[in-house]
Amino acid sequence: MASKVKWVTDIEKSVLINNFEKRGWVQVTENEDWNFYWMSVQTIRNVFSLEAGYRLSDDQIVNHFPNHYELTRKDLMVKNIKRYRKELEKEGSPLAEKDENGKYIYLDFVPVTFMLPADYNLFVEEFRKSPSSTWIMKPCGKAQGKGIFLINKLSQIKKWSRDSKTSSFVSQSSKEAYVISLYISNPLLIGGRKFDLRLYVLVSTYRPLRCYVYKLGFCRFCTVKYTPSTSELDNMFVMIINFHGGGLVNNLRLYLESTRGKEVTGKLFDENGNYFAESSLWGCVCPVMNNDKHCFECYGYDIIIDDKLKPWLIEVNASPSLTSSTANDRILKYNLINDTLNIVVPNGEIPDCKWNKSPPKEVLGNYEILCDEELAQTEGAERDLRNRSGPSIGLKGSRTRETGKTALTTWK
Amino acid sequence: MLQEEEDLSLTIAHIVQKLKGSRLYSQLERQAWVSLQKPEIKLESLKEDIKEFFRITGWEKKLQNAVYSELTVFPLPRHPAAPPEHLKEPLVYMRKAQGSWEKRILKSLNSMCTELSIPLARKRPVVEQKELLNKWNEMGTDEPDLSLFRPVYAPKDFLEVLINLRNPNYENGDHLNLRTHLGLIQVPLKVKYISELKDYFIELSLNTGQLGIDDATQVPPELFENEHVRLGQKVLAEQDSAAAQQYVRQGSPTALRAELWALILNVSNQPEDLLYYEQLKSNVIQHDLLVDSLIYKDVKLTASNDDYYFVFEDYLYQVLLCFSRDTSVLGHFAYNSASPPKSYIRGKLGMEDYAVFYPPNGVIPFHGFSMYVAPLCFLYHEPSKLYQIFREMYVRFFFRLHSISSHHSGIVSLCFLFETLLQTHLPQLFYHLREIGAQPLRISFKWMVRAFSGYLATDQLLLLWDRILGYNSLEILAVLAAAVFAFRAVNLMEVTSLAAAEAVLADLSTLKVMPLLQIFLFATVT
Numbered sequence: 061m062a063s064k065v066k067w068v069t070d071i072e073k074s075v076l077i078n079n080f081e082k083r084g085w086v087q088v089t090e091n092e093d094w095n096f097y098w099m100s101v102q103t104i105r106n107v108f109s110l111e112a113g114y115r116l117s118d119d120q121i122v123n124h125f126p127n128h129y130e131l132t133r134k135d136l137m138v139k140n141i142k143r144y145r146k147e148l149e150k151e152g153s154p155l156a157e158k159d160e161n162g163k164y165i166y167l168d169f170v171p172v173t174f175m176l177p178a179d180y181n182l183f184v185e186e187f188r189k190s191p192s193s194t195w196i197m198k199p200c201g202k203a204q205g206k207g208i209f210l211i212n213k214l215s216q217i218k219k220w221s222r223d224s225k226t227s228s229f230v231s232q233s234s235k236e237a238y239v240i241s242l243y244i245s246n247p248l249l250i251g252g253r254k255f256d257l258r259l260y261v262l263v264s265t266y267r268p269l270r271c272y273v274y275k276l277g278f279c280r281f282c283t284v285k286y287t288p289s290t291s292e293l294d295n296m297f298v299m300i301i302n303f304h305g306g307g308l309v310n311n312l313r314l315y316l317e318s319t320r321g322k323e324v325t326g327k328l329f330d331e332n333g334n335y336f337a338e339s340s341l342w343g344c345v346c347p348v349m350n351n352d353k354h355c356f357e358c359y360g361y362d363i364i365i366d367d368k369l370k371p372w373l374i375e376v377n378a379s380p381s382l383t384s385s386t387a388n389d390r391i392l393k394y395n396l397i398n399d400t401l402n403i404v405v406p407n408g409e410i411p412d413c414k415w416n417k418s419p420p421k422e423v424l425g426n427y428e429i430l431c432d433e434e435l436a437q438t439e440g441a442e443r444d445l446r447n448r449s450g451p452s453i454g455l456k457g458s459r460t461r462e463t464g465k466t467a468l469t470t471w472k
Numbered sequence: 473m474l475q476e477e478e479d480l481s482l483t484i485a486h487i488v489q490k491l492k493g494s495r496l497y498s499q500l501e502r503q504a505w506v507s508l509q510k511p512e513i514k515l516e517s518l519k520e521d522i523k524e525f526f527r528i529t530g531w532e533k534k535l536q537n538a539v540y541s542e543l544t545v546f547p548l549p550r551h552p553a554a555p556p557e558h559l560k561e562p563l564v565y566m567r568k569a570q571g572s573w574e575k576r577i578l579k580s581l582n583s584m585c586t587e588l589s590i591p592l593a594r595k596r597p598v599v600e601q602k603e604l605l606n607k608w609n610e611m612g613t614d615e616p617d618l619s620l621f622r623p624v625y626a627p628k629d630f631l632e633v634l635i636n637l638r639n640p641n642y643e644n645g646d647h648l649n650l651r652t653h654l655g656l657i658q659v660p661l662k663v664k665y666i667s668e669l670k671d672y673f674i675e676l677s678l679n680t681g682q683l684g685i686d687d688a689t690q691v692p693p694e695l696f697e698n699e700h701v702r703l704g705q706k707v708l709a710e711q712d713s714a715a716a717q718q719y720v721r722q723g724s725p726t727a728l729r730a731e732l733w734a735l736i737l738n739v740s741n742q743p744e745d746l747l748y749y750e751q752l753k754s755n756v757i758q759h760d761l762l763v764d765s766l767i768y769k770d771v772k773l774t775a776s777n778d779d780y781y782f783v784f785e786d787y788l789y790q791v792l793l794c795f796s797r798d799t800s801v802l803g804h805f806a807y808n809s810a811s812p813p814k815s816y817i818r819g820k821l822g823m824e825d826y827a828v829f830y831p832p833n834g835v836i837p838f839h840g841f842s843m844y845v846a847p848l849c850f851l852y853h854e855p856s857k858l859y860q861i862f863r864e865m866y867v868r869f870f871f872r873l874h875s876i877s878s879h880h881s882g883i884v885s886l887c888f889l890f891e892t893l894l895q896t897h898l899p900q901l902f903y904h905l906r907e908i909g910a911q912p913l914r915i916s917f918k919w920m921v922r923a924f925s926g927y928l929a930t931d932q933l934l935l936l937w938d939r940i941l942g943y944n945s946l947e948i949l950a951v952l953a954a955a956v957f958a959f960r961a962v963n964l965m966e967v968t969s970l971a972a973a974e975a976v977l978a979d980l981s982t983l984k985v986m987p988l989l990q991i992f993l994f995a996t997v998t
Contacts, residue, residue: 251783251849252609281783311780311850314726314931318851322727388779 065410066093070100073382075393079401083408095410097122101379104128108352116354118413121404124378125266125355131345132359132378134239135200138173140344148343155339167339169373173241177220183240184221187214194243201237210243244372248365250315255281257312257363257371260380260396261430263341264404265417266351268433271341272403275426276392279312320369328369338431353413356404358396399425487542495744496538503531530711537713541738544717544944545868547807561809561877565639566884570809570876573633577836578813580624585762588620592815592830594760601757608753612776612785618769623839627921630838630874631656631914634884637876654906655891656913661878663889666897669951670993673943675721676986678994683723684935684986697725704728713738721942723935723986730851736941737864741857749856752794755832759797763831767792771842780930784849788842791859795866801833804867809877810834835871840918843925844870847933869946873921881946886920887913889950894957897996901961910973916953919980923949927980936985952985955992959983 065085069076076098080087088094099107099122107114108126116122130136145167148156157165174183176197187195197217199207211217220238247254260274316325360380364372382397384390402423405411418434429435491497504522507513513521526532547559554562561567585592596604607614635656642660664672676682681696691697700722707715708731716735724732734740756764771788775781781788795801805812812834814827845862852858872882879885894912895902905912919927923946924936939948956977957964963976 250853252786253783255783311930314934315850317726318730319853322725325727386779 063410065095065405065408067096067098068094069098070103071098071379071382075382075384075390075397078394079397083401085408095119095121096405099124101128116352116413119410121354121356121411121413123356123358125263125357126350126352127348128357128378130348131341131376133200134173134198134375135175135237137344137376138170138175138239140348141167141170144339144343169339169371171242171244171372171374173239176217176238176240178237180221184214194245195240196243197238197240199236199238211240244364244366246367248367248369250279250281250312253281255279256374257361257365258380259361259363261341261359261361262356262400262403262427263359264356264419265353266341266346266349268437269342269346270417270432270434271338271430272424272427273430274396274399275428276395278389278392316369324369328365328371342431356400358400395426399423399427403427487539490542490546491535491538494538495742496534500526500531500535503529533711537711537735537738540713545807556806559807560805560811561879563639563878565641566637566809566876566878569633569637571811573630573876574810574813577624581762581813581836584622584624590762590765592762596758596760600760604757608757608790610786611789612771614768616765616768618765618772621765621769623770623773624766624836626839627918630883630921631917634876634887637884653888653891654895654902655888656911657884657888657891659884659888661885661888663880663885663892664947666893666993669947673939673948673951673989673993675942676939676989676993678990681722682986682990683725683938684932684984685990687723701725701728704732708732708735711735717942717944719942720938724938726931726934729934729938733851733861733941734857737861737868739857739860739864745860746856749794749859752797752859753790755797756793761796761831763796763837764793766837767796767842770837770839774840774926775842775846778843778846778926781843781846781849781926784846787849787855787858788845790855791845791862792837792842794859795863796831796833796835796837798833798863799829801835801863801867802829804871805834808871808875809879809882810871810875835866838874840922840926843922847925847930847937850930850934868944869940870923872946873923883921886946886950887917889947890916890920890953893951893954897954898958898961901957901964904965905973908968908970908973910967910970912957914970915974915977916957919953919956920946920949924952924980928983928985929981932983932985948989951992952989955988956980956983958992958996959988 065083066088067080067085068088068090069080080096085096090097097103097120101124104122104124104126106112107116107122130140145156145164148167155166159165172186174180174186176183187193192212194210194212197209197211214221217240249255256279258278258280260277261271262274263269263271313325316328357378358380360377362374362377364374366372382393384393401408402425403419404417406415406419406423503526507522507525510525513525523532526535557567561570581592604611635658637657637659639659670677674680681700683697683700686696687693704719704725705728707719708728713735716732720732720736739745767789771785771792775788776785802812812829813836815830816827844866845858848858848862848865852861869881872879873886874883876882876884891902891913902912923940924933928936936948936952940946960976964973967973967976
């Protein structure tokens with residue numbers, strides 16, 4: 061007799077709980093025997109910390125990877141992207157191609173970013189190149205826009221310069237570490253309003269890499285009109301964090317095609333979107349990610365499009381919000397969880413970490429395969445993908461581009 | 473033959489007179505003078521050479537477009553001796569009904585005015601003017617207290633008036649027979665039979681490629697889409713209004729739509745147009761009108777709550793507030809059965825010298841009015857262009873959806889056409905719905921009054937409006953309404969109440985309009 065899946069959650073949200081209940085799963089506490097635990101990021105830290113000595117059994121799965129922060133902490137993501145770029149450049153991969161201004165053609169999907177205080181001097185050099193630009197300071201360890209502020213003068217971040225000049229072996233507590241990125245001062249506006257895009261990407265395993273992108277996303281609009289004037293720096297909270305409501309990404313395409321034309325819109329949705337969602341996982345994070353077979357993760361990608369229709373990856377969230385503000389919002393998130401569970405807990409049965417994590421196409425729901433390394437592998441049989449050390453990344457990079465439509469999918 | 477020639481010269485004289493007062497005329501004059509400098513213009517063949525010059529430089533095309541626009545928009549006098557009211561509406565009983573409806577609306581507006589002690593118009597103090605100017609791009613963030621304002625009327629109020637329309641010359645007879653019209657509209661209007669509709673909408677037939685059907689992802693683009701896009705680009709290069717109108721009957725490619733509609737509506741982006749818009753904007757800044765609050769209320773109630781249009785809230789204010797003050801809109805009352813309401817300077821009631829049109833454009837907005845503008849925000853992101861397009865759409869089409877007339881695109885005819893189509897081709901359904909107290913028009917009226925805005929998905933709505941422009945007629949709204957009922961007929965046959973019928977037809981957001989129209993017109997066995 062098949063016993064029911066036992067679940068625990070730290071996140072008390074109806075979109076989760078309704079999905080568990082509709083599968084007939086049984087709620088338990090964390091001290092009991094559980095099969096499925098939707099954890100908060102704090103809990104996952106405890107579970108996988110060395111002191112805890114926690115061992116997950118084969119019939120237990122959790123919704124975070126142990127070192128997800130390699131992707132979701134702002135400073136580590138930037139570090140990994142920079143490392144990936146250097147590796148590609150070193151082996152002369154075509155992906156690392158630069159244009160006449162020295163900017164990466166394919167890998168320039170994150171705004172110029174530096175770590176503070178570590179890269180302070182490098183930052184100053186860059187800052188001086190365009191002194192009228194605005195930069196955004198974000199604390200590494202915080203979420204939901206806490207502690208963010210804008211600067212346009214070096215004097216505003218004096219504090220980090222002083223610290224960097226002090227003895228370098230005084231370890232900075234991670235709470236004080238910041239990243240500073242070039243502020244996108246020319247965002248695409250719709251109805252005169254600034255917005256960002258939220259996309260969902262599910263990773264069921266990092267080795268082999270299997271990731272899926274959710275076909276539905278969000279445009280989150282500001283309630284206050286956008287102006288680039290620096291007096292707005294004081295009202296920044298209202299500009300960036302406030303969030304009015306959602307709209308489906310398809311209507312975005314209609315709007316852009318109608319007002320900007322088909323070619324540039326096509327470029328945005330079909331070409332550019334391709335490289336960074338997949339690159340961020342594949343090249344940047346895969347090599348460093350601890351691929352614990354008990355884990356899967358659903359990331360929230362925050363993207364801003366500028367007025368030249370270039371997308372910029374701003375942040376990747378390990379715990380995308382499951383709160384809903386409208387009925388459509390709730391439906392989308394409910395379906396997101398539903399499709400996620402269908403993929404990671406096949407048939408709603410007691411999980412077995414030994415399975416090959418290859419779901420049949422029918423259960424994908426609104427997910428689309430973003431990258432399936434194994435699938436691509438069987439099609440590009442002559443390429444050796446078994447070793448994942450440095451030099452072969454270039455090979456993988458080029459394989460990525462050539463296999464094109466089979467392994468990758470484009471934004472729809 | 474002679475009569476036709478006379479009519480033609482009357483028409484030509486009429487159009488020439490209209491165009492003489494237009495900006496295009498002075499531009500052509502100026503161009504003609506400029507051309508005299510050119511070596512190819514010779515004195516001996518001056519007339520021919522200037523004509524050739526106009527042809528080469530595209531001015532002839534502009535003139536052609538202007539003439540075409542006049543022909544399309546302004547109906548010609550049927551008879552030289554016809555009085556001007558006949559141009560507005562030839563049937564007396566319709567004119568009377570429209571007149572009393574207008575009186576009711578104005579009364580409602582005036583009483584709201586008195587109740588709230590708010591003047592119809594007020595000059596803003598300078599401080600308030602400055603404030604509004606600063607906030608011009610974000611009026612949506614304002615949260616004025618609108619609780620005391622009510623919309624002057626809603627579509628269902630208007631429907632009741634239409635239901636009670638009667639032709640005093642028409643004896644319906646008390647006995648029911650096969651020809652009795654079972655619907656709500658009880659006036660005898662001439663509407664097209666389905667065979668006539670098939671001819672009229674021939675470009676929508678099954679053998680002709682359509683955007684909205686033949687551009688679906690499973691269909692290879694070489695079969696229709698690519699060629700259609702190429703054709704569209706050619707039409708735009710030629711800048712030919714008439715060709716564009718013919719072209720969009722098969723749908724407009726998304727990337728070309730904004731330009732094509734502008735070409736069809738003969739809206740260009742001249743500096744004078746921008747100046748005119750700025751002038752309207754300064755009128756808004758200087759004076760506050762009571763209708764402004766009605767507009768705010770309407771936007772907040774309708775567009776702001778729409779999942780896709782809420783983003784454009786600020787644009788809607790920028791367009792509608794200016795629209796209320798645009799006296800050039802008064803021109804359309806020559807062929808609109810409605811007349812602009814008149815108001816009198818305080819204390820001078822009844823004295824024509826002290827009468828003003830209120831609001832300045834003569835159009836009192838009703839509940840849902842802002843939805844006429846909202847879909848256009850997907851095409852035009854520059855406020856003055858958006859404004860001009862909306863104004864043209866209004867004076868060509870939308871005004872017919874809320875005035876009482878016998879015109880074939882007027883709302884009364886659309887309702888009658890809808891009911892006739894349903895009764896003739898889906899008699900069982902019609903009879904069933906009538907029996908359970910769910911007269912179909914009660915459900916479809918709101919769709920037609922809003923030209924389906926807010927009910928269909930945006931991309932589908934734009935495909936529908938392509939055909940409105942292409943055929944220069946609103947009849948397609950009635951056909952679509954009937955097609956929707958036909959599509960959901962099976963479910964509708966099972967309902968037993970008006971509320972249940974409403975529920976079946978509550979959500980149209982998943983419908984694809986072109987297949988529905990094609991099936992209803994060309995693939996239904998009659």
